[in-house]
Amino acid sequence: MKFAYINKKDWKFSHSNTVRVNIGEYIQFYAVYNLLKSMGIDDDHIVGMSVDELEKYDGEEIILVAVNISNLYRISPKIHIVCLAYNNFGYSIDNLKEINKLQSLGEIGCRDEIGYLQLKELGINAYITGCITVTLPERNVSSVPNKVYIVDAPTDLLKHMPSSLLDKAIVKTHEYYFEDNLPTDEEIERKVCEQYSEYYKNARLIITSRLHLAAPCIAWGIPVILVRKTPFLTFSWIDKYIPIYLPEQYGSIDWNPRILDIENEKKVIITHCAYQIIKKYEEVTNQNMLHLLYSERKYRPQNGYYTKLVQGLEDRILSKIDVTEEFDYIIWGITENAEELWKFINYKYRHARMRYAVDKYKKLNFHGLETVTPESAMFNDAYVFVIPTGAVQEARTILTGKKCKGIFCVTELFITEEDIKEQLENRLNM
Known part of the structure; x- marks a missing residue:
């Protein structure tokens, strides 16, 4: 990476x-x-x-x-x-x-x-x-730096500066203006390298209002006098290392600041x-x-997986019930999947009518119908859609003998002892 x-x-x-x-x-x-x-x-x-x-x-x-x-x-x-x-x-x-x-x-x-x-x-x-x-490393130069640089310092500072510094001062700027032709990346990089290399090799003192000159110079071990006309918000960290001199403090500036050790x-x-x-x-x-461990699977189903629980049910419904059929249906178990199922039926089957919203534990209004308990519902001549896993066995018991048009379970039916008994009896009678 x-x-x-x-x-x-x-x-x-x-x-x-x-x-x-x-x-x-x-x-x-x-x-x-x-x-x-x-x-x-x-x-x-x-x-x-x-x-x-x-x-x-x-x-x-x-x-x-x-x-x-x-x-x-x-x-x-x-x-x-x-x-x-x-x-x-x-x-x-x-x-x-x-x-x-x-x-x-x-x-x-x-x-x-x-x-x-x-x-x-x-x-x-x-x-x-x-x-x-x-975090830049401390500078390592062969000769003793002796130059003073004034870089974008406020004009009001001039009258406060000692003549000994003014005599040796080199004035620089960090702002360059280009007209008509945009600078290339190479041109800018060359200028940055030249100017910062000059400070690195030659500066014994930097006087500036520029944050991104003061900070690297502190790291290099170059004394810095940081001056501003106003206390700018983005400087609210560098005063950990050096003072930020404002106009009312220009007269008391230490013109011979020490080299800081911030290693x-x-x-x-x-x-x-x-x-x-x-x-x-x-x-x-x-x-x-x-992710790779489980995305590259040996036994992935050829036709892929259903992304939602109800989508597996949708295919079964479409294969059993014609979209033009007129019928009543009952949803058993009002969950998030019940909402998805209702949307699917309402969209695909224009002649379907929801007869009951069945839920043993919840009392609520589901698309205009108040929920009823399983014992209160009339299941005859209706398609029943059982959604919660925990309701499947109860539904099998209650719906036995009922003349439902069809029963659909969202979740898979699990084998019970009664299923095994019935299967063995059927095999003996074959």
């Missing part, structure tokens, strides 16, 4: 014929791939897909490690989801299909606290996982993620093995 992860976006032009690409989304894709590789899964068993491909997928069953994704109900049923970082971006979850899908998955890892609270309010088993990018936290996260992936794999594999 293969393991899937999202590795590309389905970029489309907006009404302005402009596409905005945030390269930070791609570092998450790499982090999932890195997680799968750390589990010892080789590339032959790892497949990258876009969201559009996940929705249209119709191949062999695969396991998707889902991060930073919502609208899970759209994903192909051939795909088994391990949700490690569900993210609805703070929007309310009011799609019933999505709610049902989330409930069916059992356990939902949420990237941030707001997502966790949303799911808990819906009665869904959820917990906070943070962003998978914090213990990484172990906890990676162990849990691996456990969830392995659990899903074993669940699907064992389920498929059990």
